[in-house]
Amino acid sequence: MIVGDMTKTTKNIAIIGGGIGGLCLAQGLRKAGLDVTVYERDRTPADRLQGYRVHIDPHGARALHDCLPEHLWRAFLDTTGQGGQDFGFLTERLDLLALIETHHAPDPADDHHSVSRITLRQVLLSGLEDVVRFGKTYERYERLPGGRVRLFFADGTSETADVVVAADGGNSRVRRQYLPHAERVDTGITTVAGKFPLTAETRKLLAPRLVEGPNNVIPPRGVGLFCAPHDLRDLVVAEGGIGATEQEGALMDNTGGYILWAVGAAAGRFPGDISEMSGGQLKDTVARMIRTWHPDLRRMIDMSHPDTVSLLPIRTSIPIDPWPATNITLLGDAIHSMTPMRGIGANTALRDACLLRSALTEALTAGSDPVQAIAGYEAQMREYGFAAVRDSLRSAEQFIGDSRVTRMGFKTFLRLVQRVPSLKARVFS
Numbered sequence: 307m308i309v310g311d312m313t314k315t316t317k318n319i320a321i322i323g324g325g326i327g328g329l330c331l332a333q334g335l336r337k338a339g340l341d342v343t344v345y346e347r348d349r350t351p352a353d354r355l356q357g358y359r360v361h362i363d364p365h366g367a368r369a370l371h372d373c374l375p376e377h378l379w380r381a382f383l384d385t386t387g388q389g390g391q392d393f394g395f396l397t398e399r400l401d402l403l404a405l406i407e408t409h410h411a412p413d414p415a416d417d418h419h420s421v422s423r424i425t426l427r428q429v430l431l432s433g434l435e436d437v438v439r440f441g442k443t444y445e446r447y448e449r450l451p452g453g454r455v456r457l458f459f460a461d462g463t464s465e466t467a468d469v470v471v472a473a474d475g476g477n478s479r480v481r482r483q484y485l486p487h488a489e490r491v492d493t494g495i496t497t498v499a500g501k502f503p504l505t506a507e508t509r510k511l512l513a514p515r516l517v518e519g520p521n522n523v524i525p526p527r528g529v530g531l532f533c534a535p536h537d538l539r540d541l542v543v544a545e546g547g548i549g550a551t552e553q554e555g556a557l558m559d560n561t562g563g564y565i566l567w568a569v570g571a572a573a574g575r576f577p578g579d580i581s582e583m584s585g586g587q588l589k590d591t592v593a594r595m596i597r598t599w600h601p602d603l604r605r606m607i608d609m610s611h612p613d614t615v616s617l618l619p620i621r622t623s624i625p626i627d628p629w630p631a632t633n634i635t636l637l638g639d640a641i642h643s644m645t646p647m648r649g650i651g652a653n654t655a656l657r658d659a660c661l662l663r664s665a666l667t668e669a670l671t672a673g674s675d676p677v678q679a680i681a682g683y684e685a686q687m688r689e690y691g692f693a694a695v696r697d698s699l700r701s702a703e704q705f706i707g708d709s710r711v712t713r714m715g716f717k718t719f720l721r722l723v724q725r726v727p728s729l730k731a732r733v734f735s
Contacts, residue, residue: 317341319666320457320467322444322480324348326360326423327638327655328473329430332437334373334663340670343465344434345442345457351431357559357614358499359387359536359566360426361520362419364411366653369660371415375433382429385549387420387536387563390519395720398525398599400513403720406734408519420536422560428548444479453633469666469676470634473655476621478640485636489624490643495702496580497570497646498588500615502606504537504563511609512602516565522705523603527713529571529595530705531603532647538563555613567606568646569595570620571706586612620645622699625692631681637662642691644698647705654694658687 319335321328324346335342362370371379391408411417431438443460447470450456458464472480476490502508509517520534538561551559569592577583577591592615593607623643638655645651662683669679707713723730 318343318467319469319471320345320455320465321471321473322457323472323474323478323640324431324438324440325473325475325638325655326426326430326652327659328471329427329434329438330369330373330656331471331473331637331659331663332434333375333378333430334659335666336434336437337373337375338663338667338671340667342437343467344438345444345459345465346438346440347443349441351427351440358423358501359420359534359564360423360652361534361649362386362421362426362656363650363653364416364418366656367417367419368415369653369656372660373663374429378429378432381432381548382421382426383414383419385421385425385429387422387538391418391420392519394515394519394521396515396521396523397717398523398531398596398603400515400600400602402515402724403524403717404724404730406730420534422536422549424551424560425549432548444474446483447480447634455634468633469680471662472634472636472640473638474640476623476639476643478636480634481636481640484634485626485629485641488626488641490621491624493620493622493645493699493702494573495570495620495645495706496573496576497568497618497620498576498592498615499566499568499618500585500589500592500607500610501564501566502533502610504535504539504565508609511605512565513600516602516606523599524713524717525596525599527710528575528706528708529569531567531569531596532705533565533567533606535565536563564614565606567610568618569607570647570702571595572708573619580617583617584612585615588612588617589615618646620647620702622702623695625688625695628685628688631677631684633677633680635662635680635684637687641687642695644695645702646698647701648694648698650694650698654691658683658691661686 319342321332321344324344332342332344393406395403445458445460448456454466454468455470456464456466472478481488517535523531551561589612622645637658665679665683666676669676723733
């Protein structure tokens with residue numbers, strides 16, 4: 307079912323939220339010559355920086371390539387981390403269970419990349435000075451006669467739009483009003499993350515596998531550790547340019563290389579007051595949890611600056627049945643928020659942005675009904691988006707699995723896969 311008929315009347319597209327997905331969509335629509343405005347609650351671009359790396363997979367890379375103008379695509383490539391993407395499965399003693407090789411694609415738009423979230427936001431904001439309106443906290447909408455939508459903001463102002471895209475994250479206020487039955491729940495999993503600085507000296511302190519690519523460390527039960535290098539050895543950043551640090555502090559430094567690490571477990575394995583802990587206290591808590599692990603893993607935690615250590619409760623959306631398409635739609639965490647355990651949340655948001663950009667551009671340049679285009683977008687987005695939610699939740703549950711027998715079985719399987727190349731190719735294709 308499709309609600310409304312906006313044929314040949316749509317002029318303005320409003321995007322609520324200036325995160326990765328919303329800004330990528332804005333870049334793509336702007337590139338296509340369409341009228342788009344982003345309403346972002348932050349007062350300035352540096353208000354809500356996120357200091358960790360993000361893995362961009364081929365879906366995300368292709369979306370950035372298609373939506374960004376050429377000079378910004380080059381800026382993205384010029385500021386990505388160096389180093390391998392081969393994925394290792396290790397024991398807590400650093401024994402290799404399996405190594406999944408990732409072959410580089412000839413075209414960077416079909417490849418894997420490591421990028422600082424801060425730097426990626428800089429790229430995505432570039433050139434959108436007249437598109438992004440900061441300090442606009444969205445509150446609610448109402449439909450007007452004729453199908454347009456009036457948006458109300460906390461500062462007492464309102465704006466009208468022909469198409470509204472909710473890109474306002476997991477706590478989306480648009481979703482709360484538009485699809486109130488779409489829930490986002492706590493998984494009962496807690497993660498503590500931090501950054502181990504990568505320098506010529508610190509590289510020598512860790513086993514080579516820890517600095518060569520991402521790894522999933524699988525102890526006997528109950529806890530998991532993920533780590534991935536963001537290597538910037540060859541990066542040269544002009545002062546004030548894309549890739550330059552916007553804010554003081556170890557967490558917000560996006561000019562130095564580091565290994566991102568994250569230790570996760572069921573919430574009950576952490577102290578009850580963990581949400582009140584400082585970065586130093588969180589680091590000490592994790593250090594106690596892995597005190598019997600390999601010294602290099604303990605060193606990675608111990609040498610991380612406490613200001614880079616933070617608490618990340620893990621939440622997930624609940625997949626819902628299809629809804630009637632209208633001139634209001636959603637992308638990214640606003641509709642399919644997922645755990646970070648497979649590193650696909652940002653990439654799925656970018657995939658949404660690229661698909662929606664294509665659908666809206668084709669409809670509006672042809673003078674056809676954008677609601678029909680939105681219907682097509684949502685049908686595809688629900689399929690891959692909610693599949694990603696389910697896969698991500700399953701990975702999160704495996705990450706902190708409490709069954710010693712299940713863990714032993716998984717490790718045995720990984721060792722078998724590593725010994726039989728043909729089996730590895732089938733399993734990890």
